[in-house]
Ligand code: 5AD
């Protein structure tokens with residue numbers, strides 16, 4: 001039965017539900033093989049890097065699952081200077097990564113908006129405008145998105161976290177700062193501004209159902225999303241959700257497996273989009289990123305932030321490679337990707353083919 005479904009060109013919501021519920025190794029392998037075949041068809045045996053810069057862990061939000069939420073007083077807050085960011089950007093550029101990603105907690109004050117705008121311009125200067133820049137800096141206004149795009153960014157990642165409104169309310173506070181409708185509007189604004197738009201969800205949240213995850217995949221399609229970054233939910237004991245969900249979520253192995261299934265289904269269903277094999281997968285399995293690629297992902301975001309900063313940016317516990325320099329990680333990853341038949345593409349941005357297809 002699974003074989004028959006996988007032969008279809010277009011899957012129905014019922015098909016997606018059947019596939020996400022697969023519970024035996026043979027059918028699971030069929031699913032991953034189909035997803036990888038689809039990746040080869042639309043992307044090739046290629047992996048694109050985005051050198052990740054964790055700019056600051058200062059955040060105005062209080063998401064109940066996140067280790068750097070505003071109310072966590074145990075966090076040693078930092079913000080990299082423009083020079084720090086430019087140094088790391090130079091390293092990324094010199095090492096042939098075609099793209100970088102700036103990520104930080106959310107801030108919407110003028111100083112922050114100006115700082116990012118200024119930094120983006122300088123990053124493009126040092127790279128002769130050749131780097132693809134992804135931003136992951138939270139909800140902003142349309143005007144801010146436009147300014148940052150003009151200053152040199154071209155992609156934006158803003159996760160919807162879950163498309164189930166009730167679940168969204170449970171894992172955030174039900175207030176103006178954490179509003180589902182505002183998040184939806186922000187995704188629309190990003191499109192209006194002209195970004196390649198990325199979103200994603202956490203997988204294996206308490207009370208999240210298979211139906212919820214299928215609705216997430218359909219949401220990505222209906223909103224014509226260009227890129228997806230998603231991964232397993234991982235507890236952080238200094239957070240309200242981390243404390244209340246002990247014993248109430250699937251095992252690490254099952255959340256990991258479910259995340260791979262989500263990647264595979266997104267590849268099969270959405271075909272020409274970029275999908276990241278995220279660090280959260282790596283946190284649950286030392287070969288998590290490679291397994292994500294074999295399930296259909298095509299983007300990896302190696303952490304380029306210095307090892308003195310990395311431990312301060314812990315959204316969840318068990319963040320991998322905290323002791324490694326960027327260069328150590330780079331060589332090891334390249335070797336293991338090669339061993340699974342994948343080639344890392346250097347000096348190219350690796351934009352979402354879907355973005356070109358929808359805008360040409
Ligand atoms: N487990 C997994 N992912 C998390 N994020 C935040 N906290 C956690 C956690 N405990 C993810 C969210 C957010 C992204 C920056 O990190 O999806 O959008």
Ligand code: SF4
Nearest residue numbers: 059061063066069105
């Ligand atoms: Fe802030 Fe993002 Fe963490 Fe929410 S998930 S508290 S917005 S860093």
